[in-house]
Amino acid sequence: MGVRMESGGEEVEARELRRRYADWRFIEQLPPKLKAALIYYIETGDLRRAQQLSGLDLDNFRELMRRARVPLVN
Amino acid sequence: MSREAIADSSFLIDWSRYSRREVLTRIFDVVHVPESVLREIQLPPAIDWVAEKLAEGSFTLFTETPDIEAKARELMALSRSKPLKAIDYPEAVCLAAGLRFGYVVLSENGGAYFAPRVLGLGVVVWRAFEVVVEAWRRELLQDLVDELKRYEEEAVHLFRRRDWEYVWSLVGRR
Amino acid sequence: MEEVVEAFREARELRRRYADWRFIEQLPPKLKAALIYYIETGDIYVASRIAGMSMAEFNELRIKARVPSVT
Numbered sequence A: 001m002g003v004r005m006e007s008g009g010e011e012v013e014a015r016e017l018r019r020r021y022a023d024w025r026f027i028e029q030l031p032p033k034l035k036a037a038l039i040y041y042i043e044t045g046d047l048r049r050a051q052q053l054s055g056l057d058l059d060n061f062r063e064l065m066r067r068a069r070v071p072l073v074n
Numbered sequence B: 001m002s003r004e005a006i007a008d009s010s011f012l013i014d015w016s017r018y019s020r021r022e023v024l025t026r027i028f029d030v031v032h033v034p035e036s037v038l039r040e041i042q043l044p045p046a047i048d049w050v051a052e053k054l055a056e057g058s059f060t061l062f063t064e065t066p067d068i069e070a071k072a073r074e075l076m077a078l079s080r081s082k083p084l085k086a087i088d089y090p091e092a093v094c095l096a097a098g099l100r101f102g103y104v105v106l107s108e109n110g111g112a113y114f115a116p117r118v119l120g121l122g123v124v125v126w127r128a129f130e131v132v133v134e135a136w137r138r139e140l141l142q143d144l145v146d147e148l149k150r151y152e153e154e155a156v157h158l159f160r161r162r163d164w165e166y167v168w169s170l171v172g173r174r
Numbered sequence C: 001m002e003e004v005v006e007a008f009r010e011a012r013e014l015r016r017r018y019a020d021w022r023f024i025e026q027l028p029p030k031l032k033a034a035l036i037y038y039i040e041t042g043d044i045y046v047a048s049r050i051a052g053m054s055m056a057e058f059n060e061l062r063i064k065a066r067v068p069s070v071t
Helices: A008-021 A024-028 A032-044 A047-054 A058-067 B009-015 B021-027 B035-040 B046-056 B066-080 B089-101 B110-119 B128-137 B144-155 B161-171 C002-018 C021-025 C029-041 C044-051 C055-064
Strands: B004-007 B030-034 B059-062 B104-106
Touching: A008 A032, A008 B161, A024 A032, A032 A047, A032 A058, A047 A058, A058 B009, B004 B009, B004 B089, B009 B035, B009 B046, B009 B089, B009 B104, B009 B128, B021 B128, B030 B035, B030 B046, B030 B089, B035 B059, B035 B089, B035 C044, B046 B059, B046 C029, B046 C044, B059 C044, B066 B089, B066 B110, B089 B104, B089 B110, B128 B144, B128 B161, B144 B161, C002 C029, C021 C029, C029 C044, C029 C055, C044 C055
Parallel strands: B004 B030, B004 B104, B030 B059
Antiparallel strands: none
């Protein structure tokens, strides 16, 4: 199982998946900081940076992602 | 392949939700959990499962020594100068320990996953995907496709087309 | 060796028996998991790491939970 670098196409695919599965109604109702952090994750796939933006620890951020139906896509 | 692994929070938080999570301790003799990773684990099921595995001895606490800390900070600094997703201290500790001791690093952090390739590190990083495939190879799991779908459902995770193409190549169908 | 194993088992039994389980059940997940770990193993260092506390702080928690320290 070799590791290949992500191509631009793969990044687009991952972002599309995150956007498609997200519960946007739930996300829209969140406080600005949490909403911004989730959108950041959806757009970039950068879990750590999104978590830092949220002000939550990783466990709670991942829980928020689950509640918002935002899948982790690597 | 090393029989020892070191896991970061992104891996453990999701893996603990997988109903077949026990296969991990059948693949690895011991899974190390850095103190900085343990600090990040707050909620069930992860905190309960990790504590249980520590008590049973299949996980062991990894205390960061000054040389590992220094290496972790060096890797963080290096990663910032490259096109990598953010790597924070706990996953950097895992990479540093993987480099030093030859452990397989378990992480769902995209930066950590590609770090070996981008930074030229001699360390193996596995996501849950690679762990499930390995468990299937060892016949600890039966149907690879079903198990990956189960993981996706239970951990709220999605595998990409490239991963699924690899799976189809293994199981010989589409 | 058998003596050591027996002593370990006896210590664990004592910790389980004397613990205030009603108190423990109401705790936040991390503290509860840490106390359960301590009850099972008697290992205060790792338990304190699970709890995210210093050993002294965890020791205070152990006392509040009526979990005896058995040597």
